[in-house]
Amino acid sequence: MLVFVTVGSFEFDALAQAVLSEPVLRRLRDKGxxxxxxxRGNSDIGSVESPQDSFSIEREGVDIEIWKYKPSTQADxxxxxxxxxxxxxxxxxxxxxxxxxxxxxxxxxxxxxxxEELASALEELGHLKATSVRDLPExxxxxxxxxxxxxxxxxxxxxxxxxxxxxxxx
Numbered sequence: 001m002l003v004f005v006t007v008g009s010f011e012f013d014a015l016a017q018a019v020l021s022e023p024v025l026r027r028l029r030d031k032g033x034x035x036x037x038x039x040r041g042n043s044d045i046g047s048v049e050s051p052q053d054s055f056s057i058e059r060e061g062v063d064i065e066i067w068k069y070k071p072s073t074q075a076d077x078x079x080x081x082x083x084x085x086x087x088x089x090x091x092x093x094x095x096x097x098x099x100x101x102x103x104x105x106x107x108x109x110x111x112x113x114x115x116e117e118l119a120s121a122l123e124e125l126g127h128l129k130a131t132s133v134r135d136l137p138e139x140x141x142x143x144x145x146x147x148x149x150x151x152x153x154x155x156x157x158x159x160x161x162x163x164x165x166x167x168x169x170x
Contacts, residue, residue: 001031001032001033001034001035001081001082002033002034002035002036002037002079002080002081002082003028003033003035003036003037003080003081003082003083003084004036004037004039004073004076004077004079004080004082004083004084005019005036005037005038005039005083005084005085006038006039006073006076006083006084006085006086006091007038007039007040007041007043007085007086007107008041008085008086008088008091008107009041009069010041010042010086010107010110011041011042011043011044011109012041012043012086012107012109013043013044013045014133015043015084015086015105015107015133016038016040016041016043016044016045017043017044017045017046018133018136019036019038019084019136020038020045020046020048020059020064021137022059022060023137024136024137024140025059025060025061025062026060026137027137027138027140027141028062028140029060029061029062030141031140031141031143033062033081033082034061034062034063035062035063035064035065036062036063036064036065037064037065037066037067037076037080038064038065038066038067039067039068039069039070039073039076040066040067040068041068041069042068045066048066053067053068053069054066054067054068055067073091073094074094074098077094077095077098077100078098078100080100081100081101082100082101082102082103082143082145083095083100083101083102083103084102084103084105084136085102085103085104085105086104086105086106086107086115087104087105087106087107087115087116087118087119087130088107088115089114089118092104092118092119092122092128095128096122096127096128096151097151097153097154099150099151101128101143101145101148102127102128102129102148103128103129103130103131103136103139103140103143104119104122104123104128104129104130104131105119105130105131105132105133105136106118106119106130106132116130125149126147126148126149127148127149127150127151128148129143129148
């Protein structure tokens with residue numbers, strides 16, 4: 001089984017380093033995950049740093065592919081059995097619209113609290129599990145993807161109605 005991890009386009013050193021740590025990799029392996037793909041952006045990944053933009057390693061019985069950026073993460077999300085992501089709105093929506101189980105981790109180094117607010121709101125609706133970098137190993141151990149509520153499909157007519165109402169067309 002495959003885990004896809006994305007830290008987004010900003011640096012999120014804590015998340016990138018945590019998913020490569022022994023506690024996280026062991027919990028993933030214990031849950032049956034044998035492969036991990038990490039989109040690290042410009043994040044510092046510590047002792048596994050490589051001059052290459054893309055490389056592979058093995059740790060704690062998990063095969064790991066690490067890369068900086070790709071034009072799209074959609075193919076990686078589609079083939080993943082679990083996604084662990086920063087809590088950016090674009091990444092969250094991409095994952096939820098593809099119906100993948102998601103553990104979202106807000107990046108506390110960003111200004112304001114928008115990632116925390118979004119992750120918490122979507123967790124309350126049952127669409128994802130929100131956690132912190134510190135609590136990631138325990139969250140993985142307790143995470144049950146079958147408990148998630150499917151995200152509703154996009155309905156563009158709602159936005160159109162809202163604009164029509166605001167413009168006085170309705």
